[in-house]
Amino acid sequence: MTVAAHDPRPKKVQIADALRTEITDARLPTGHRLASLRDLAERFEVTTVTIGNALQILMDEGLITSVPTRGYFVQTPPIDADEATGPVKRDEINAINSEIRELAARVAELEKRAGQKGSA
Structure with missing residues (x-):
């Protein structure tokens, strides 16, 4: 999956929206470990920095949490x-x-x- 070049939203927002949909549709349940930054970067065909920025949006919303050296996990909806x-x-x-x-x-x-x- 790639981000849409014609979409006026920043790439990080497009990625955050895609992951948010997966979380809210329960395709990624509470406690699920997200793929690594590198794997997500390959999936969306962007840099790991862009993925990190997208994940920060989801952390700010309370949808995921970061556990140092462990990864990113879906948390209970706020x-x-x-x-x-x-x-x-x-x-x-x-x-x-x-x-x-x-x-x-x-x-x-x-x-x-x-x-x-x-x-x-």
Whole structure:
């Protein structure tokens, strides 16, 4: 699949729209790991930088999350504060997601250190 040259939208937006459709149509379910940047770049016939920019759009929307050294994953669709029921609100969910990303980064750093000690 390539991005449309005649489409006035930037390539990153076209790619984000295509991936968003796959996520919202449940072709990419919650927890699904997206293809690598390189594989997505080949699929859409663009650079990995353009793919990274498209994925950033989806992260900003809360549709995917990045786990350092692991990849990009579809996350549970964000909940509007008006739609939230019970004691958990969107701010709390966002705070938890932020903590998860921080912990994942710490785990990746510890794994990196452990690998360096093992090779010494």
